[in-house]
Amino acid sequence: MNTLLELQGVTKSFRGLKANEDIGFTVGEGEIVGLIGPNGAGKTTLFNMIAGVFPPDRGTIRLSGRDLVGLKPHQTCAAGIGRTFQIVRPFPHLTVAENVLIGALHAEKKMHAARTRAAEVLALVGLDAKAAQKAGTLTLPERKCLEVARALATRPRLLLLDEVMAGLRPNETDQMVAIFRRLNRETGLSILLVEHVMRAVMALSHRVVVINSGRFLCAGLPADVVKDPRVLECYLGGED
Amino acid sequence: MKRTALFVLIGLFLLAPLASGPYLLSLLTTLLTFAYLGQAWNIMMGFAGQLSLGHALYVGLGAYVSAALSLFWGIPPILGVFPAMAAAALVGSAIGFLSFRFAVKGVHFTLLTIAFAEIARLTFQHLSALGGTGGLFLPVEARTGVDLIHLRGDPRMFYYVILAMAAALFLACRALMASPLGYRWQALREDPAAAESLGVNLLRVKLAAIALSAALTAAGGVFTAFFYNALFPDQWFGLGYSIEIILAPIIGGLGTLFGPILGAILLTPLGEAITAVTDGLGWQSAGIKPFCYGVCLLLIVKFLPDGIWPAIRKRLP
Numbered sequence: 001m002n003t004l005l006e007l008q009g010v011t012k013s014f015r016g017l018k019a020n021e022d023i024g025f026t027v028g029e030g031e032i033v034g035l036i037g038p039n040g041a042g043k044t045t046l047f048n049m050i051a052g053v054f055p056p057d058r059g060t061i062r063l064s065g066r067d068l069v070g071l072k073p074h075q076t077c078a079a080g081i082g083r084t085f086q087i088v089r090p091f092p093h094l095t096v097a098e099n100v101l102i103g104a105l106h107a108e109k110k111m112h113a114a115r116t117r118a119a120e121v122l123a124l125v126g127l128d129a130k131a132a133q134k135a136g137t138l139t140l141p142e143r144k145c146l147e148v149a150r151a152l153a154t155r156p157r158l159l160l161l162d163e164v165m166a167g168l169r170p171n172e173t174d175q176m177v178a179i180f181r182r183l184n185r186e187t188g189l190s191i192l193l194v195e196h197v198m199r200a201v202m203a204l205s206h207r208v209v210v211i212n213s214g215r216f217l218c219a220g221l222p223a224d225v226v227k228d229p230r231v232l233e234c235y236l237g238g239e240d
Numbered sequence: 241m242k243r244t245a246l247f248v249l250i251g252l253f254l255l256a257p258l259a260s261g262p263y264l265l266s267l268l269t270t271l272l273t274f275a276y277l278g279q280a281w282n283i284m285m286g287f288a289g290q291l292s293l294g295h296a297l298y299v300g301l302g303a304y305v306s307a308a309l310s311l312f313w314g315i316p317p318i319l320g321v322f323p324a325m326a327a328a329a330l331v332g333s334a335i336g337f338l339s340f341r342f343a344v345k346g347v348h349f350t351l352l353t354i355a356f357a358e359i360a361r362l363t364f365q366h367l368s369a370l371g372g373t374g375g376l377f378l379p380v381e382a383r384t385g386v387d388l389i390h391l392r393g394d395p396r397m398f399y400y401v402i403l404a405m406a407a408a409l410f411l412a413c414r415a416l417m418a419s420p421l422g423y424r425w426q427a428l429r430e431d432p433a434a435a436e437s438l439g440v441n442l443l444r445v446k447l448a449a450i451a452l453s454a455a456l457t458a459a460g461g462v463f464t465a466f467f468y469n470a471l472f473p474d475q476w477f478g479l480g481y482s483i484e485i486i487l488a489p490i491i492g493g494l495g496t497l498f499g500p501i502l503g504a505i506l507l508t509p510l511g512e513a514i515t516a517v518t519d520g521l522g523w524q525s526a527g528i529k530p531f532c533y534g535v536c537l538l539l540i541v542k543f544l545p546d547g548i549w550p551a552i553r554k555r556l557p
């Protein structure tokens with residue numbers, strides 16, 4: 001398996017607080033990697049650096065060998081990164097279809113083709129019935145779904161999902177899991193998945209990476225990781 | 241229903257000169273000028289969410305550039321409009337680029353737009369070659385005939401020119417709203433961070449909005465210059481004028497296509513009525529008109545924050 005995303009020594013501090021310290025791991029092409037860790041472990045911070053919201057203080061981030069550090073978010077998007085926001089950011093006064101259309105316009109320059117793509121993605125995530133509704137009227141689970149649809153519409157190579165299943169009912173989680181599985185199988189989409197819902201992490205991830213207090217803790221198969229005493233300790237025992 | 245209303249409106253505007261005397265015609269010309277300028281400003285604020293409180297800058301630039309070209313080099317406004325638009329687009333882009341480079345956003349961006357308009361006002365006050373505070377005047381000839389190249393002629397000609405400009409801008413804005421650029425503007429307006437994550441180049445999209453809005457506003461300035469024939473820096477670059485430009489789209493409905501037109505239809509006669517009443521009563525206070533506009537604005541913000549047109553549209557079948 002070829003390496004798609006490669007992180008090395010990624011470090012980021014916020015006014016003395018080390019949000020990420022010396023983080024390194026990879027995501028292979030076609031792989032789904034779960035990224036877990038307790039609250040405040042630094043998962044979202046890592047996503048923001050991969051997506052170009054801010055650069056790391058140190059370390060390298062590569063996508064298929066290409067250095068992403070220093071690129072702006074629209075450039076990482078062009079490089080193949082699609083991301084969702086943990087705190088959802090819909091375009092509230094636009095319709096659901098228009099929200100997705102803006103993502104689709106990244107993949108398709110022609111208006112007509114972009115509309116078609118937006119409709120396809122909406123159908124895929126099961127939001128097509130709400131297409132004409134203003135995004136501001138959606139429920140939280142629907143907004144999470146819209147985040148996914150918008151990011152998918154840009155046709156990413158690597159999808160960064162930040163807790164998109166939080167707040168979903170178990171059957172909704174299973175539906176979402178099925179969608180990602182299918183996308184992964186049929187289009188080879190790679191996914192880096194931040195998720196607290198273990199049901200989803202276990203079902204989706206080929207591999208799991210655990211970080212705690214900004215540091216890499218361990219990585220391995222989902223079934224092994226959840227039995228690792230260090231992982232149990234960091235979730236149960238709190239910080240250090 | 242909407243369609244019928246639109247055709248009635250177009251019909252009324254097309255036929256209005258036949259039934260109106262010089263006063264009404266000049267009122268309608270002013271009305272359409274504000275509809276046009278409001279529409280041009282709305283591209284930046286209503287579509288792309290960038291609040292400019294210094295749009296008089298572009299009207300003034302358009303006016304002075306075209307007037308100077310015509311006075312000193314004999315270049316007619318039909319050609320002068322292009323350098324006028326280019327100058328405004330250039331200045332707008334410079335403001336946009338500076339604000340981007342130094343991460344000036346929101347209120348501070350708006351302050352920057354005011355600052356640039358003020359700088360222009362002070363500069364033109366001291367440009368004696370262009371009349372300075374004393375003003376720049378275009379020769380007024382007999383107001384007859386139709387000379388579109390030099391923008392000289394009958395008041396009805398001016399009326400139809402600005403009507404054509406307002407209509408063309410309306411259609412252009414409608415097309416823009418449904419274009420990829422239009423959607424990117426709206427994404428920028430709604431949530432820049434989300435837009436950026438979806439591949440929208442914020443700088444490019446912002447500059448496009450400012451440059452286009454500035455250039456179109458300058459074209460309105462060219463028209464206005466040749467309609468009024470007298471340019472004074474205090475008026476043409478003044479903050480008061482900048483505010484007057486944005487009232488119609490705000491009251492009519494930000495980001496809507498009909499908002500600027502509806503706002504101008506309501507406000508221009510109101511402004512005239514206020515002037516008539518205060519003149520009739522012999523009051524000298526120049527503050528009454530802005531005060532009444534302020535009250536209108538307050539009422540709209542309080543009761544119809546989206547503006548009048550969205551409220552009407554909801555009730556249309």
Ligand SMILES: Nc1ncnc2c1ncn2[C@@H]1O[C@H](COP(=O)(O)OP(=O)(O)OP(=O)(O)O)[C@@H](O)[C@H]1O
Binds near residue numbers: 019043
């Ligand atoms: N922009 C910022 N400025 C200052 N501190 C920040 C910023 N972003 C994150 N932090 C801090 O960095 C640490 C890591 O935060 P981060 O959001 O990355 O954690 P997380 O793993 O995503 O947590 P959660 O599971 O709660 O989403 C936290 O202590 C947080 O307060």
Ligand SMILES: [Mg+2]
Binds near residue numbers: 086
């Ligand atoms: Mg987080």
